[in-house]
Amino acid sequence: MKIKHGYVLRKVAGENIVVPTEEAALNFNGILTLNETGKVLWERLQTGASKGLLVDTLVDRYEVDEETATKDVADFIKVLKGKNILDE
Amino acid sequence: MVYDICGIKLRFEYNYPDFFASRIKGYEDPGREPEYHMDVHIVGSINPPDAKPVLCYHDRTVMHGDKYEYIVKMDSAEEITDLIRFTTDLRRIDIFLVQRIGKRLPEVEYLLSGMMFFEIAIANGMIPIHAAAIEYGGEAILFSAPSQTGKSTQAELWRRQLPESRTLNEDKPLLFQKDGVMMAGGTPWSGKTPENTNLTAPVKCIVFLEKASRAELVSLSNQDKVKMFLRNIHRPREEGKLAFVLKAIESLVYNTPVYLFKATKETDSFTYLYHAIYRGDHL
Numbered sequence: 001m002k003i004k005h006g007y008v009l010r011k012v013a014g015e016n017i018v019v020p021t022e023e024a025a026l027n028f029n030g031i032l033t034l035n036e037t038g039k040v041l042w043e044r045l046q047t048g049a050s051k052g053l054l055v056d057t058l059v060d061r062y063e064v065d066e067e068t069a070t071k072d073v074a075d076f077i078k079v080l081k082g083k084n085i086l087d088e
Numbered sequence: 089m090v091y092d093i094c095g096i097k098l099r100f101e102y103n104y105p106d107f108f109a110s111r112i113k114g115y116e117d118p119g120r121e122p123e124y125h126m127d128v129h130i131v132g133s134i135n136p137p138d139a140k141p142v143l144c145y146h147d148r149t150v151m152h153g154d155k156y157e158y159i160v161k162m163d164s165a166e167e168i169t170d171l172i173r174f175t176t177d178l179r180r181i182d183i184f185l186v187q188r189i190g191k192r193l194p195e196v197e198y199l200l201s202g203m204m205f206f207e208i209a210i211a212n213g214m215i216p217i218h219a220a221a222i223e224y225g226g227e228a229i230l231f232s233a234p235s236q237t238g239k240s241t242q243a244e245l246w247r248r249q250l251p252e253s254r255t256l257n258e259d260k261p262l263l264f265q266k267d268g269v270m271m272a273g274g275t276p277w278s279g280k281t282p283e284n285t286n287l288t289a290p291v292k293c294i295v296f297l298e299k300a301s302r303a304e305l306v307s308l309s310n311q312d313k314v315k316m317f318l319r320n321i322h323r324p325r326e327e328g329k330l331a332f333v334l335k336a337i338e339s340l341v342y343n344t345p346v347y348l349f350k351a352t353k354e355t356d357s358f359t360y361l362y363h364a365i366y367r368g369d370h371l
Binding site: 010012013014017019021022023026031 | 145323325337341342
């Protein structure tokens with residue numbers, strides 16, 4: 001899975017904000033705000049990552065159990081898919 | 089005619105006084121050397137430009153040619169109804185409108201010239217914000233919200249209660265930094281109303297509005313402020329320009345008082361907010 005072209009992640013006033021640019025702005029005119037976990041997952045997905053890799057990333061970095069990490073990753077992916085900003 | 093709009097020296101030739109007669113005179117500055125040129129031409133027909141389509145949005149297509157960029161609108165018969173031709177640096181802009189648009193020509197001229205002026209403003213480090221801005225006591229207060237939320241209603245309440253106040257712009261004032269101070273300025277493109285003044289003033293505060301039955305001021309987290317600005321500021325699609333706008337939003341969040349005001353249409357709304365801004369009540 002990979003984030004579609006045109007979405008940029010920026011830190012604005014301490015907040016992680018995803019804003020669409022170019023053609024992506026036609027697909028999605030809103031913004032996303034990410035917490036630190038979301039930011040880590042987003043950065044992984046910018047270069048492409050499997051669900052397994054995302055889960056491993058959370059387990060390694062935040063010392064959460066695999067079940068919790070799997071649920072967090074699934075929730076995150078659901079949001080991105082709902083906004084059509086993720087390529088399979 | 090050359091106009092000085094928030095320091096932008098623009099030579100602009102329009103065709104229809106319907107919108108501009110009451111809006112633009114205050115910005116005339118005939119002695120100035122213009123930095124930007126914008127002309128509107130009414131023509132019988134428009135040929136497709138020799139350029140490559142790069143982006144389609146809504147009913148318009150952005151095209152890039154060797155010398156110019158274009159924004160083209162076609163009707164259902166795929167005939168061009170308007171075309172904007174401009175240099176990449178926006179120094180030279182020509183807007184072509186076909187005669188058969190008919191009664192809507194004045195409105196389309198006003199809307200498209202405004203759209204391109206705001207592009208010039210962004211290129212000059214300014215940010216158009218969807219707001220009604222008034223000047224009172226040498227400072228600007230901005231009421232910002234999506235359409236139909238009551239920006240003009242609040243501005244009108246303030247004007248009525250404080251007759252010495254002036255309207256900078258009732259639809260899209262410009263925000264810009266000058267000597268480290270955030271300023272707001274009027275432009276001739278003020279939406280449906282002719283309410284605007286050729287004036288700039290330091291920003292006292294920015295008030296985002298929500299309709300309510302009882303006046304109430306709500307404090308906003310930085311995240312909420314960023315969201316509010318991104319909803320109400322003209323957001324460029326180009327990444328480079330967007331980066332600049334995000335930086336300006338950050339500066340606004342950190343350095344400018346920003347409130348969410350649940351507003352009514354009644355005078356008590358003015359009183360409540362006035363006391364909050366000038367006496368610190370309700371904060």
